[in-house]
Amino acid sequence: MTGLLERETRSIPIVTPSRRTPIEVLDAVSRHRAFAPLTVGAVALLVSLIGITRPSLWYDEAATVTATTRSWAQLWDMLQTVDAVHALYYFIIHAVFELVGYSPLALRAPSAIAVGAAAALIVLLAREFRRPTLGVIAGLVFAILPRTIWMGGEGRSFALSTALAVLVTLLLVRAVSRPSTRLWIVYAVVVVFSCVLFVYVALVVVAHAITMAVWWLRRPPALRGTVLRDWVIAAGSATLVLSPFILFVRSQAAQVQWIPEISKRTLDYVFVKQFFFDSEPFAWVGWILLAVGAVALLRTAASRSLAAVLLPVLVVPSIILLGITAFTDMDLYSPRYVALTMPFVALTIGAAIDWLPRRRLAVLAIAALLGLAIPQLGELREVEAKQNTAWSMVADTVGAERALDAPGTTTAIIWGNLKRHPLATARVVSYAYPAAFEGTVDVTLETPAAESYRLWEKRGKLAEHLDRLDGAEVTYLITSITRDRRPATTEFLEAEGFRLVSSETMADLNVLRFERR
Known part of the structure; x- marks a missing residue:
């Protein structure tokens, strides 16, 4: 036995270049040890970069921005009260901003790069089982899955944790097939790093327990122990090191009270949103291919070793989170929290495509996925794609109007409510797009976010801070379309000598401009 993992070999047909089908081109690409992962990774990166800055930032991304644009000391102070679960990610993004400065591109580019890295690692993982063509197919499928497209343009830790989920699984396979103390140490270290970045990566390690149990049962007795x-x-050591961090994160569990309980909507979350975002047609095709892929992986003894890796990671995180949410008082299941399983979804779908008896069927399957992915990519790159926010439009409007004002004009901003998020205010727009609001007077601000030890600033009542309007020639009210503050604010401003000159509604925000009479 050359290794502890059973391998599956596959012959690659020799054809003339002029007659190659797309699958045969992938066969040819897969032969190159470095070219294959680099090419697949580059394709995934490019897909994620398409229109990456067009969608407006939204609440979660604004949380990243307000956390990471404060000083190192202020960030550390904030993490003592909230968002410790995202501490390592915030440190990484803070370092990026210190290097290149803040912009929506700088915020989202690390996620696009991580998607590219995950796609390359998918190729390497499949190669461990002598399935290079499967790796190339799966890496390309991964790049166009709706949930992947979403996280590749999201300024949060999902894409980075997904890449680490593949990496830690690749390390497991290598440590088992080529046993060495060094590899097991690296595995444990990467597990710790991954879970500190996003604690839900621990669910991948739980899935690894099932993988190890299956392999242990299939191995000769002399190799089992x-x-x-x-x-x-290795796993126990990582758990021991992580225990204080997990306990501390658990103490801040109140911050995920927004996660819904199990309901009728949960079926839609599982069937569509967790893997396929909002595309129900993609979900139907995807689940059929997942079923076919599972059968393909279980059909021979050789491919069952790969099935023992893929299938547990594919299902265990969702099952555990759904179970905890259903049977305890902790609501932990959210479709985006299982985004880290997407590489294993792609590999299983890739196994279905690679198993199809006729290459034409495989080409049709890839074409069908691509045809479903293109409109989904378009939808995910619309301005209002993220929770129906249009903050970039608000910033552009205010910036354009301010540019027309006379030099030296003093502009005040009254930041109102934010839809769905009672702890924040509409000032999230200025965190996301600060240039448009540079030099403005924040009328109701009491404690800036960076000094509040929390994500968001502390505010007072408008009636208590009307003196800050002295000297202002222009005042904006930017507030949610819910909990309408326009009548009361207009009354206050009219009493201070302002008149309403324009009012616009942009997605979930009202933007009112007042000028002094």
């Missing part, structure tokens, strides 16, 4: 023992030591 050593391999299983090494994994238990």
Whole structure:
């Protein structure tokens, strides 16, 4: 036996270049050890970069911005009260901003790069089982899955944790097939790093326990104890190191009270949103291919070793989160929290495509996925794609109007409510797009976010801060379309000598401009 993992070999047909089908081109690409992962990774990166700055930032991304644009000391102070679960990600993005400055592109580009890295790692993982063509197919499928497109343009940790989920799985396979103390140490270290970045990566390690159990049962008795023992030591050591962090994060669990309980909508979350975002047609095709892929992986003894890796990671995170949400008082399941399973979804779908008996059917399957992905990419790159926000439009409007004002004009901003998010205010727009609001007077601000030890600033009542309007020639009210503050604010401003000159509604925000009479 050359290794602890059973391998599946596959012959690659030799054809003339002029007659190659797309699948045969992928066969040819897969032969190149460095070219294949680099090419697939580059394609995934490019897909994620298409229109990446067009969608307006939204609440979660604004949280990243307000956390990471404060000083290191202020960020550390904030993490003592909220968002410790995102601490490592915030440190990474803070470093990026210090290097290149803040912009929506700088915020989202790390996620696009992480998607590219994950796609390349998918190729390497499949290669461990001598399935290079599967790796190339799966890497390209991964790039166009709706949930992947979403996280590749999201200024949060989902894409980075997804890349780490593939990496830690690749390290597991290598440590089992080529046992060495060094590899097991690297595995444990990467597990710790991954879980600190996003604690839900621990669910991948739980899935690895099932993988190890399956392999242990299929191995000769002489090999069972050593391999299983090494994994238990590595995983156990990582758990021990992570325990204080997990307990501290658990103490801040109140911040995820927004996660809904199990309901009728949960079926839609599982069937559509967790893998396929908002595309129900993609979900139907995707689940059919997932079923076919699972059968393909289980059909032979050789491919079952790969199935033992893919299928547990594919289903275990969702099952655990749904179970905890259903049977305890902790609501932990959210479709985006299982985004880290997307590489394993892609590999299973890729196994279905690679197994199709006729290459024409495989080409049709890829064409169908691409045809479904293109409109989804278009929808995910609309300005209002993220929770129906249009903050970039608000900033552009205010910036354009201010540019027409006379030099030296003093502009005040009254930031009102924010839809769905009672702890924040519409000032999230200025965190996301600060240039449009540079030099303005924040009328109701009491404690800036960076000094509040929390994500968001502390505010007072408008009636208590009307003196800040002294000297202002222009005042804007930017507020949610819910909990309408326009009548009361207009009354206050008219009493201070302002008149309403324009009012616009942009997605979930009202933008009113007042000028002094």
